[in-house]
Amino acid sequence: MASVAATGDHRRVKSAAFLFACGCAGAAPHWFDPARSLWPAISLALMLGGYGLRSVMRATLPKADAESFEPSARTLPTLDVVVAARDEESVVTRLVERLSALRYPTGRMSTWVIDDGSQDRTPQLLDSLAQKHSQLQVIHRPRDAGGGKSGALNAALGQLKGEWLLVLDADAQLQEDLLERLIPYALDGGWSAVQLRKAVIDADRNWLTRAQAMEMALDAVIQKGRQEGGGVAELRGNGQLIRRSMLQASGGFNEDTVTDDLDLSFRLLSQGALIGILWDPPVQEEAVPSLSALWRQRQRWAEGGLQRFFDYWPTLTSAQLTMRQRWDLACFFLLQYGLPVVSFADLSTSLVSRSMPTYWPLSVVAFSVSGMAYWRGCRGRQEGPAIPQPGLLNLLVAIAYLGHWFVVIPWVTLKMAVLPKRLVWAKTSHGGEQLPARA
Template structure:
């Protein structure tokens, strides 16, 4: 069907926005994970296979450089102590250490982790402003001797970039992680040390514990409570004349000039770290919300489905103790280019067990043989109306004006009815408060993985939802494929509105607001044809989602209504907002968290969380299939949904929300039919005649 909704903006702009924003978000998140969690075992140091060179192990001190003259070492002058602190900046202990040093008029050298410097740039600036010295402790604290050549360069270069962005400095001082005194530079660590000095670094280790302050020493501390107390004690040592920095004590040049480009790169790195940290924190919160909403939805579906099965058969309208509805029924079949399936639809309706039917086919300006095939049925119960193309809502209103009976059934032209479907569908209308009834739509063409996923969705999602909606009295949609209505209720609303792309959802919500009840008759079964390609599926679901959002906004006033309208608004609209808008927007976080956890956290714990959620879904889906009388062997395909189908549905919701917020108007997206709705019934289509010339 075509409609009157046109595109006023190019929807490719939405994709451009997603293409630009989402990769940036995920890149920042992955970078945050790499810099703050383990990627490999580069923080574990292997045993030394060869000792440090004698010139280092037995040299004059813990400060090491290599130039044309070979290995050069140095140590602090007598009664001079260089306090050095590794691993910061720390938001708790770095400020306390700085306060302690200021009170004692002492200076120190802070060997900073680059990732933490990017995270806390204000502390880096304070260290620099208070006269202390800054050195590199690599970007993530990785053991350089165990790192690949690429990571080795990355650890050093990113640290310099972070320091340039945080405090406008490039340092020449390096303390290699997991090293203490000079003799620990052995084996692979010595090879890494040689590479570092070739880059212009001066290596700073620490004096052995046996060396006394009176001899002059470099003391190594971390930035912890224990280090704070040890520093406090050392600062009171009467054998020390001066507490100073490494470069001041040895007359070294600690910094090199920072270029403008390096400064810009550093600023970008600092902001990237801020964004990554923000995304990581937000992801944790979103994971909790998404997981909670997902589990809550599953619990609600199962709880109310059981209530629907166990209790409502006695009390709802249409129960056996109510009168049987045998009044004549008018069936409206709007059709636009439906030659592939119109014959099967009409013949299945003509085989209906209901006593009397008036079938009106409204050909909405078709350019194929739809009208000819409908006329060729040759049954007096079938009337064909040809109109210029004006959209599905207009076609339905045209048919509504020609109805002769008080009960109207609306049918899509690609739907095949079970013989008793119409009769069962109209039975709940025996109760005068019921204005509409939703039937049970099932997937007819289930061949192929994509079709099987949609079959699961129809049973587990749509039909289980409808059971719950009936219990809560807030049915949100009577599907266009199979739905029964009171003619008076439709005329009281002024017919079917074309304000949205989801005219069935719009109509259902309008009925609630007018005071009518809407029910679900699961025994009224119709078989529909679903998309068989991702492109067709995308177009269909985009229209559904966008139209539902339009209908929700149009009927938002029901949230503040009273009686039937208020119950629908506060229950139905809230459910749609939480579980069909917010949850799909947040749900990708569960998959992202699983990947994030496998890469950077505990893989087993992350996998356990993910599989627990999947297992819960499988159990609920199995229950839904049993309620619908379907075989549960289809469940094998459900875990595969996460790789394609679920991601597609998430993106549909995201694009629909973006399109609605940007005010884009969409045209009707029609699916190309193949006439396979009756495929699941078995064998050749029993309602389709041989082709005619």
């Protein structure tokens, strides 16, 4: 499959330019007259805070009195469920059993699991499962085949026949009626792809998994708000439904990125394809249980997130997108990636110059909007695992937890600007947590 023609050297130059621009923006107010030093932060707080608040409040979430679902009587399209698995012996049997329980018309769904060079018992387990489940197709790839998860998915893409494909991670757990509800939502909405809300199944393990469960709700609220405001919604890897013809028109999965989902979101956007967000039912997955695992995961997410903006910047700023889409992407980029790097430069300059930080108004507004997104996402109706309630303590911990991005993103930006490009697909380990009872 075709990949984006963007080299590591180009990304280093763009990363260095971004780092320099943010450094100048963070340091410059310290040399203004004290009466004007807060003006840049206040101006940005009004602009970006307004954008964030509108996105959060626009999101339409399920109501407590929502009607029960009735299966569609229409003829559903053909579908392939695709999973790339590497060293997943702890979850692969459960995965296949869950997928075999999904309700869908006989003969219209196939399941594909790509063993991506596993060195544990995953290959043997898959071959044994394929003998029990006729709809399961197994593909074995050598460990050094390259391309990471994207390469594994591309290995299956050429063999798929379904009109749609649902991409899952190996730890995914799904309600039996998910496909009966997901496919009609995609067809009725005219979406080219749909991302399911991600729900954490082990939120009660420790404070870190609890914060991640709340973070997934926050992300879904913001995604819904961006979608409903005419902005850009994005895929999140696990639980992404894609129309196969549109995926192929976009060149398949990019093997030159560490986050295939974020990259594909922009590739679809460049084709005029729109992504919908489905709140219920969710795709259910495990959170990472330790700070070291979180650090590895978030470095990969930050690198892939920045990389896609650098790679597709000409398209993202062109008239090919609507004004609302361009405005949405610009504000999201400044909040997600610009603010952490600018804040780091601001804090560093304040320590050197022995002056007060100047961007605190923008940070206060950004964390306040995040608190509102937490409150909306965690207090509403949802299926799947219960989301921690947005009480004062949970909110304070979850907001403080978001501060890790103010360390991860500056660090990753510096690495991208200084070190040669090296693609490393850091795998998230799965322990095999069981699905709670349906809410």
